[in-house]
Amino acid sequence: MPRWFSARRLVAGIPALWLTVFFLVPFLIVLKISFSEARLAIPPYAPFLTWLHGLPVPGIHLSGYAYLFTDPLYLRSYLYSVMVAAVSTLMCLLIGYPMAYAIARSSETWRNFLLMLIVLPFWTSFLLRVYAWIGLLQNDGLINEVLLRLGLIHHPIILLQTDFSLYVGIVYSYLPFMILPLYANLEKHDTALLEAAEDLGARPITAFLRVTLPQSVPGIAAGSLLVFIPVVGEYVIPTLLGRTDQIMIGRMLSDEFFDNRDWPVASGVAILILLALVVPIVLLQRVERRNLETAK
Amino acid sequence: MRRRGLFSRTALVLGLVFLYVPILSMIVYSFNNSRLVTVWDAAHSPTLKWYGVLLSDGEVLDAAWLSLRVAVCAATASTILGTLAGTALARFGAFRGRSLLVGMTTAPIVMPEVISGLSLLLLFVALEQAIGWPQGMGALTITLAHISFCMAYVTVVVQSRLAGFDESLEEAAQDLGARPAKVFWRITLPLILPAVLAGWLLAFTLSWDDLVISQFVAGPGSSTLPMVIFSKVRLGVSPDVNALATLMVSVVASGVVVAAVWMRHRQKRRERDAQLAAAANL
Amino acid sequence: MNAQPSTPPDPAAPYVRLQAVSKKFGEFAAVDTVSLDIRRGEIFCLLGGSGSGKTTLLRMLAGFERPSAGSIYIDGEDMSTVPPYDRPINMMFQSYALFPHMNVEKNVSFGLEQERLGRSEISRRVAEILEIVQMSPYAGRKPHQLSGGQRQRVALARALAKRPKLLLLDEPLAALDRKLRERTQFELRNIQERLGVTFIVVTHDQEEAMTLSTRMGVMDRGQIVQVGTPAEIYESPVNRFVADFIGSVNLLEGRVAALGADDLTIRCDAAGCTIRVGRRVECAPGDTVWAAIRPEKIALASEGSPDEARAENRVRGKVREVAYMGDVSICLVEIDSGKTFRVTLPNRSGIAAQRNLRHATVTLSWEPESPVILTR
Numbered sequence: 001m002p003r004w005f006s007a008r009r010l011v012a013g014i015p016a017l018w019l020t021v022f023f024l025v026p027f028l029i030v031l032k033i034s035f036s037e038a039r040l041a042i043p044p045y046a047p048f049l050t051w052l053h054g055l056p057v058p059g060i061h062l063s064g065y066a067y068l069f070t071d072p073l074y075l076r077s078y079l080y081s082v083m084v085a086a087v088s089t090l091m092c093l094l095i096g097y098p099m100a101y102a103i104a105r106s107s108e109t110w111r112n113f114l115l116m117l118i119v120l121p122f123w124t125s126f127l128l129r130v131y132a133w134i135g136l137l138q139n140d141g142l143i144n145e146v147l148l149r150l151g152l153i154h155h156p157i158i159l160l161q162t163d164f165s166l167y168v169g170i171v172y173s174y175l176p177f178m179i180l181p182l183y184a185n186l187e188k189h190d191t192a193l194l195e196a197a198e199d200l201g202a203r204p205i206t207a208f209l210r211v212t213l214p215q216s217v218p219g220i221a222a223g224s225l226l227v228f229i230p231v232v233g234e235y236v237i238p239t240l241l242g243r244t245d246q247i248m249i250g251r252m253l254s255d256e257f258f259d260n261r262d263w264p265v266a267s268g269v270a271i272l273i274l275l276a277l278v279v280p281i282v283l284l285q286r287v288e289r290r291n292l293e294t295a296k
Numbered sequence: 297m298r299r300r301g302l303f304s305r306t307a308l309v310l311g312l313v314f315l316y317v318p319i320l321s322m323i324v325y326s327f328n329n330s331r332l333v334t335v336w337d338a339a340h341s342p343t344l345k346w347y348g349v350l351l352s353d354g355e356v357l358d359a360a361w362l363s364l365r366v367a368v369c370a371a372t373a374s375t376i377l378g379t380l381a382g383t384a385l386a387r388f389g390a391f392r393g394r395s396l397l398v399g400m401t402t403a404p405i406v407m408p409e410v411i412s413g414l415s416l417l418l419l420f421v422a423l424e425q426a427i428g429w430p431q432g433m434g435a436l437t438i439t440l441a442h443i444s445f446c447m448a449y450v451t452v453v454v455q456s457r458l459a460g461f462d463e464s465l466e467e468a469a470q471d472l473g474a475r476p477a478k479v480f481w482r483i484t485l486p487l488i489l490p491a492v493l494a495g496w497l498l499a500f501t502l503s504w505d506d507l508v509i510s511q512f513v514a515g516p517g518s519s520t521l522p523m524v525i526f527s528k529v530r531l532g533v534s535p536d537v538n539a540l541a542t543l544m545v546s547v548v549a550s551g552v553v554v555a556a557v558w559m560r561h562r563q564k565r566r567e568r569d570a571q572l573a574a575a576a577n578l
Numbered sequence: 579m580n581a582q583p584s585t586p587p588d589p590a591a592p593y594v595r596l597q598a599v600s601k602k603f604g605e606f607a608a609v610d611t612v613s614l615d616i617r618r619g620e621i622f623c624l625l626g627g628s629g630s631g632k633t634t635l636l637r638m639l640a641g642f643e644r645p646s647a648g649s650i651y652i653d654g655e656d657m658s659t660v661p662p663y664d665r666p667i668n669m670m671f672q673s674y675a676l677f678p679h680m681n682v683e684k685n686v687s688f689g690l691e692q693e694r695l696g697r698s699e700i701s702r703r704v705a706e707i708l709e710i711v712q713m714s715p716y717a718g719r720k721p722h723q724l725s726g727g728q729r730q731r732v733a734l735a736r737a738l739a740k741r742p743k744l745l746l747l748d749e750p751l752a753a754l755d756r757k758l759r760e761r762t763q764f765e766l767r768n769i770q771e772r773l774g775v776t777f778i779v780v781t782h783d784q785e786e787a788m789t790l791s792t793r794m795g796v797m798d799r800g801q802i803v804q805v806g807t808p809a810e811i812y813e814s815p816v817n818r819f820v821a822d823f824i825g826s827v828n829l830l831e832g833r834v835a836a837l838g839a840d841d842l843t844i845r846c847d848a849a850g851c852t853i854r855v856g857r858r859v860e861c862a863p864g865d866t867v868w869a870a871i872r873p874e875k876i877a878l879a880s881e882g883s884p885d886e887a888r889a890e891n892r893v894r895g896k897v898r899e900v901a902y903m904g905d906v907s908i909c910l911v912e913i914d915s916g917k918t919f920r921v922t923l924p925n926r927s928g929i930a931a932q933r934n935l936r937h938a939t940v941t942l943s944w945e946p947e948s949p950v951i952l953t954r
Contacts, residue, residue, distance in 0.1 A: 007477055008391075012384035015377045015447065016393060019400040022444035026415030029422050043421050095314075098307030105301065114308070116552060121315050123497075123548045125505050127522050128541040131529045132318035135325065138533065140332060142321055175315065226406060233408020235508050240529065250410040257414060257512075267418070270411045277408075285402050292459055467642055468675035470662045472740070473692030482688075486679050569723040 027274070034267035037061040045263050064264040068272065074252065081249040082276065084163075085231040088170040089224050092178040095171065096223065097216075100182035104189070115183070122176045130169050130240050137165050137241070161244055169241040170231055178223040185219025185291075186212075218291050225284040233273055249273060319545060326538035346539040353536065356524055363504055363521040366435060370442035371500035377443065378450025378499070379492055383480070385451070386458035404448035413512030416441045420513060433515030441513045442503040449502060450495035457491035458484075592651075593618040593776055594639070594744065599648035600800075601634050608634040610800035611648070616793075618743075621770055621777040623787040626797030627823075632780045635797070636746050639778065640669045652744065663692070668742040672749040674733035676721040682708070682732050683717040689740045703739060710769060711735045727758050734766075738773065747779045751786050763789045784824050788812070796820050812872075817954045821870040828876070828919050830869045830949075837863050842951060843890070844869060850915050851893040856946040861953055868952045873922040875948040878909065879941045892943045895919060897935045907932045911942060 036045045068074050103114045121129060136142045137159040144156040159165055189212060197207040235250040242248065247255075249269065257266035327342035328335075350356060381401055385394070404412065420430055420437050430436050461484070469479040485492070507522040514520060528534045592615035601609040609631040616622045624632040637643045639650060641662030650657045657665060668689070677685050683704055690700045708714045711731040721729055730750070737745055750766065751759045767790065770777050781787050787794050788808040795805040796819075804816045815821035818829060832846035832853065844853040844867060853869050861867055895913035904925070911919040919942055925932065 008384075008388060011380050012388060012391060012393070012397065015381035015384070015451070016397050016400070018377055018447070019381075019397070019444070022416065022419065022440065023400050023404060026419040029418045030411075030415045033418055043425070095307070095311060098304040099311040102301075102304035102308035105304070112556070114312075116556060117312055118315070120549065120552055121319060123501050123552070124319065124545050125522070125525075125541070127505065127507055127525055127529075128322070128537070128544065129318060131525070131533075131537060132322045132541070134529065135533045135538075136318055136321060172314070172318070175311070229406035230408055233410050235408075235410050236526075250408055253410045253414065254508075254511075263418070266414060270414050273408060273411060277406075281403055281406060284406060285398065288402060289398075292456065462673070462675070464671050464673055464675040465677060467640075467662070468669070468671055468736075469677070469688065470642075471640060471667070471669045472689030472736070473663045474688070475663055478692070483677060566722055569720075573719075573723050573725045573728070 030267045030270050033264055034064055034271050035060045035062070036264050037063065038262045038264050043263065044261050061264070064262075064268040067265060068268050074249075074269070077247060077249045077252050078272070078276075080246055081232050081234075084166065084170070084248060085228045085234075088167055088174065088231050089178075089228045091167060091171050092175055092227050093220065093224060096175055096178035097182060097220075099175075100179045100186055100219075101212075103179075103183055104186035118176055118179055126173060127236060130173060130237055133165065133169055133172065133241055134160065137168070161242065163243060166238060166242040169237040170234065173237060174227045174231065177226045181222035181226060181291075182216065182219040185216050185222075189215055218287060218294075221287045222284070222291060225280055225287065229277055229280050229284065232277060319541075322538045322541045323545065326535060326542045328535065331533075331535055346535040347543075350536040350539045350543075355519070356521070356536075356540070359519045359521040359524040362435060362438075362518060366439050366442060366520065367500045367503040369439050370446055370503040371496050373439075373443045374446035374450050374499040374503075375492060375496045378447040378495055379454050381447065381451040382454030382458060383484075386455045386461075401448045401451040404445040405452065407445075409506075409508035410512075412445055413441070413509040416444065416509065417512040433513055434518045437513045437515070438510055438518065438520065441509050442506060445509065446499035446502050449498050450492075453491055453495040453498065454488065457488050461488065592616060593653060594778070595651040596635075596639075597649045597651070599635070599638060599645045599650060601631075601638060601643055602646040607800050609638070609645075612800070612802050613648075614795060614802060614805065616776065616778060618776055619774060620792040621767070621779065621790055623779045623781055623791035623794040624797055625781055625784060625787040625794055625823075627782055629799070630797040631800040632782075632797045633748065636669075636748055636778065636780045640667060640746055641665050666742055667744045667746060668737040668740055669746040670733050670737045670748065670750055672752060674721075674729045676729055676732055676736070678721050681718050681720050682713060682724070685721070685732060686736045686739050689736060693740065707735045707739045710738075710772070726753055727762070730754065730762070734769070738769070738775065741773070742775065744776045744778065747777060749781055749783075750779060751781070751783065759786070766790060788824075796823060798823075814950060815870065815952065818868055818870070818952055821868075821950065821952060826873050826920055826922075828871045828873065830871070830917075832867060832869065834861050834863050834865045834867055837861065841946075844951070848915050849893055849913060849917050851913075852890040853949055854890040854946055855949055855951055859951045859953075861951075865953070869949040870952055871944055871949045873908070873920045874906075875944055876919065876921045877943050878911070878921050878923060878935075879943070880938065891946060892941060893919070894939065894941050897938050897940055900932050900935050902929055902932060909935060911940060913942075 033045055036047075039045055099118075103111055103118070106114060134141070138144075139156040139158065139160070141159070143159060144153075147153045148156065193211050194207050197211050198204070202210065233250040233253075234248060235254055238248040238251050242251075250273075253266050253269040253273070256262050256269060326346055327344070328337060329340035329343045329345060330337035378401075381397065384391075385398060385401070388394075416437075417433075420433060420440075424430060424432075430440075465483055465487070466479050469483045470476070474482065505522060506520070507526055510520045510523055511526075514523065525537055525540070528537055594614075594616040596612055596614040599609060599612045600607060612631075612635060624635060626632040634643060638645050639652075641657065641660065645658075652666060677688065680688070686707060687700050687704045690703055695703075704717075705714065708717060711734055713728065713731050713735060716724065716728060716732075721732070724732065730753070734750075747766075751762055754762060763786065766777075769775075777790075779787070779790055781790075791808060793805065793807055794811060796803045796811060798819055804811055804820045806814070811820060812824055815824065821827045821829065830844075830846045830849045830851075830853065832844040832848075834842065835845040835852070836843040840856065840858050842855045842857070842859050842861075844855070846853060846869070855869075859867075893913050895911040897909055898912045898918065899910040901908040901910075902925075907923045907925055909921040909923060911921055913919065921942060923932070
């Protein structure tokens with residue numbers, strides 16, 4: 001028995017150890033540095049412990065946080081990011097739900113093919129696909145060209161670097177993350193329930209609202225969280241497609257880090273984003289665990 | 297009934313169009329002789345000019361080679377770690393630290409990359425100060441960083457595969473005298489191998505594709521392919537990037553097609569075998 | 579694997595002993611303080627409905643569940659700390675659990691490979707066991723290329739390949755159709771006798787239990803209610819549950835009217851009859867008891883004199899339904915009080931005779947030794 005037990009320890013322990021070192025500990029370091037003072041040094045922050053009369057004193061500077069809380073730019077960026085994430089999640093849901101529904105209702109052979117079509121873009125570079133939209137949305141891009149040729153407009157519309165292009169980019173990139181959990185849920189629905197409802201006199205819309213929709217809530221929850229949480233801190237899409245006058249918090253973090261070399265403030269931003277995301281992340285784990293259990 | 301089906305099917309078609317138009321436009325314009333997207337230079341197009349530019353660009357080739365090496369190593373290591381974690385979570389029931397392991401394997405999937413990248417860089421800097429390793433940022437730090445977020449994805453894939461796996465097969469093997477390690481090696485692993493391979497491919501793609509985390513943890517000397525692409529496209533459309541996109545899409549598409557065809561072939565053969573068996577009298 | 583004992587084993591000593599074994603899942607006791615002895619060489623069936631705990635008990639024997647309380651001894655050895663792969667037991671799973679990525683031969687040899695036997699020895703034993711289950715020509719096939727019955731044989735061969743002293747079978751015949759089931763029942767008995775293996779079979783099918791077992795145990799809600807040979811269980815159930823669970827039975831509730839040295843008279847008001855049994859039963863006058871009368875032990879005669887209804891071991895009623903089963907007919911007879919008797923009649927004279935019975939007034943009667951008197 002002891003032999004078996006220690007093999008178990010290894011199986012669970014090795015990945016746990018790796019993740020503790022490379023996932024957990026880094027967060028603690030971020031937390032620590034968010035409390036330190038920026039310095040013109042390598043690395044550009046004050047050491048954690050300073051020695052005062054032979055005793056270690058942790059150097060806690062709240063100047064970084066003070067800056068974050070008082071500078072209106074940060075608050076606006078923060079709120080903007082959350083709003084963008086919420087709206088994109090909703091848009092992904094509205095577009096993705098019918099698509100997932102259609103796939104779940106199609107025949108076996110079609111289903112695999114359609115799923116493959118949905119997932120295929122995911123396997124090609126995310127960066128390149130976002131880049132593709134630049135070509136489509138720019139003033140001399142494809143969309144403007146088509147609209148001009150059709151005579152619908154007379155001057156190119158500014159499509160790029162607007163909220164519009166931002167949402168297009170986000171929905172485009174994150175749609176599979178909404179469709180797949182929704183599909184996984186919808187696929188399990190017993191069509192006999194819908195037939196029973198209709199047999200009892202319910203119109204299709206009613207049957208959908210009263211039978212299908214409530215059952216698909218776990219899928220909706222999983223998909224929404226899988227989109228919302230990462231979008232809050234998105235960097236690539238806002239940088240390539242988003243507005244220049246209002247930037248998202250992920251970009252602020254990166255700028256603070258690379259351009260201003262202010263590691264403590266950048267760490268502070270990271271901690272604040274994390275604090276906002278703790279609740280959604282815990283929610284997601286609950287939803288996923290329940291989905292896994294019902295799958296057994 | 298039919299009307300409802302029509303609505304969702306229309307949405308599906310439109311959605312698929314939405315998904316594929318950008319990709320197709322990139323592919324088409326990679327053959328356009330003109331730099332400008334709007335002008336199709338009919339006189340000189342289609343052309344492979346940009347492919348030539350792409351493949352002779354040393355920076356791109358070096359970056360691609362680095363990305364490839366990193367992706368292969370990261371994918372392999374993450375697959376091993378992720379399979380271990382997935383097995384532990386799916387089979388070990390409750391154990392001390394299970395919730396922690398669950399948290400650490402689901403959070404990286406949704407964690408905004410700027411946070412992951414920042415935290416890993418700070419880790420490497422702190423480590424370098426404390427024990428002198430890793431010395432400077434480069435391929436090693438990129439690989440370590442990629443392993444750390446890719447393994448979460450592999451864990452999810454393996455864990456969900458094992459959850460749907462018939463445990464009576466493992467029990468039967470144990471009943472016949474095989475110890476748990478043997479059971480895993482000879483029964484479980486061969487049967488979940490497709491999922492493990494899918495996990496490897498997923499990890500490879502994520503590593504190959506990664507921009508933000510790489511930006512944080514790559515040193516001044518190393519650039520991955522996404523980093524090179526990013527610096528190019530910040531300045532606007534660049535047709536050699538279109539060429540690269542076309543190449544990547546072609547590779548992926550052919551891989552998927554091959555896999556799909558092979559799986560259908562296997563499916564057909566299984567169905568035929570089952571029919572033969574049922575037809576044969578006992 | 580255990581070393582052979584130096585003294586020859588007592589053939590009557592229990593090979594498997596369960597002592598006060600319980601298994602709790604939270605508050606729910608799937609198995610509740612079960613004590614059982616199983617002898618070497620017998621086919622023992624655990625019979626019960628779903629939720630009776632029989633499968634949990636089997637899994638504890640195999641080692642896949644740990645008892646919450648109690649001990650399990652196999653061949654004298656305490657199995658509490660012994661994992662499934664070290665137990666001298668093999669199991670045949672309900673779903674067969676054949677390894678889909680291995681062919682028949684590899685499936686069967688898997689267990690032998692764990693014992694580190696030589697290649698030629700393994701081949702020999704695999705060939706031998708495949709011969710016994712008549713699957714030799716299919717050695718190269720994979721499970722998905724076999725029919726249900728063939729897979730079952732392979733599962734059996736795999737479980738027997740290691741020549742275990744004890745074989746556990748989880749609903750072995752459940753997935754087979756009727757004809758196949760009958761044939762397989764006899765084949766299982768033959769194999770068991772030939773190899774001398776002790777079988778423990780778990781089933782919900784009482785026909786299966788009656789045909790296969792040398793002894794059986796009836797389980798209900800985690801407890802073993804009665805243990806005995808099929809005949810003992812059928813003819814002498816210890817309580818109403820067992821009487822009702824095995825086969826069909828007519829249960830008549832009544833009061834003890836008179837108690838003699840070797841007879842007993844019961845008055846059943848609900849059925850409007852008096853039952854007299856020609857043997858001694860442990861009870862007191864005035865007690866509530868139940869008489870269990872099997873349908874095949876009731877004689878059915880056309881209407882006789884009205885007085886007969888008041889005589890003992892007799893009751894009058896009207897035939898409500900006749901179900902023609904081919905070899906027998908099942909008659910549902912409603913008596914005055916509203917209670918329905920179930921009577922089984924052999925179809926000696928064919929269907930025409932049975933058709934005339936419908937709506938006829940008849941007299942049911944039975945021999946004094948037919949009813950089983952149950953006090954609980």
